[in-house]
Amino acid sequence: MTEHPVAMAIHGGAGPLKGFDYAREVAHMRGLIEAGRDRLAAGATAMDVVVETVAALEASGYYVSGRGASPNTAGRYELDASLMDGATGHAGAVAALVGFKSPIAAARKVMETTPHVMLAGDGAAAFAASHNLEAIDDPAAWFTPAWRGTHPDALSTGTVGCVVLDHTGALAAGTSTGGVFDKLPGRVGDTPIPGAGVWADARVAVSCTGAGEMFIRAAVASQIACRLRFTRQTLAEATDGALADVAHIGGEGGLIALTAAGEIVMPYNSHGMKRAALFPDGRIVSAVFDD
Ligand code: ASP
Secondary structure, three states: OOOOOOEEEEEEEEOOOOOOOOHHHHHHHHHHHHHHHHHHHOOOOHHHHHHHHHHHHHHHOOOOOHHHOOOOOOOOOOEEEEEEEOOOOOEEEEEEEOOEOOHHHHHHHHHHHOOOOEEEHHHHHHHHHHOOOOEOOOHHHHOOOOOOOOOOOOOOOOEEEEEEEOOOOOEEEEEEEOOOOOOOOOOOOOOOOEOOOEEEOOOEEEEEEEOHHHHHHOOHHHHHHHHHHHOOOOHHHHHHHHHHHHHHOOOOEEEEEEEOOOOEEOOEOOOOEEEEEEOOOOOEEEEOOOO
């Protein structure tokens, strides 16, 4: 079997607050990249590393995802997550999931144990319970909103995501979010939608963050895959083109993208994006604002 160089990237959301100190998140993301590197060196699959890394991002409470999620206008925490396996084309997702600690774990169960791609709302919760996924007993004690005390503007954002290339050359992608601030009950953004907030095929893995409505309308993740498949665009041209479409309809955000050759880009049109990467040569970066 050919050994491919491994690589990975993560994000912790576009649209960080100006003037806020994100040293904690930068160190946390670097630690997760180092842990992912060690798992990949030990032979872990791209899908395993995506799920483990997104679960750790969710559990930290440092991002607007999992434990750090923000409630909707009814005070409920409805969470979205998705996964895609570039080797098989399989995908799994949950939308508006209430009452469970790890939406990405639920998305993986949907992918691996059902003929479906996405379960939503009460059905997603019943499904998670039937698989004994970890429930939230006391939401007031569990959620430690990452945004607490920061006075976010309505529609400010923060999602987590991960893309991985493993030693077999397989790609995988995952994204998980609490959605946007002040969202209406039942609102679902791009995060759980393959082709919008997540994508992985044999060429590229993508995870998005930003104004989800515009990312859906611009089909961001799938248009990047199509640009790479059907045109001669470079990865940077493809991702910049997709983000330009988002900007054209008034959206802000960013994404991480990784090709089967190990090329990584992490563009954003917001004033920053929490992000970190392991490049095929072993170099690690972790940053929030422009270098
Ligand atoms: N894209 C996410 C959503 O619209 C939010 C985010 O990335 O911060 O739900």
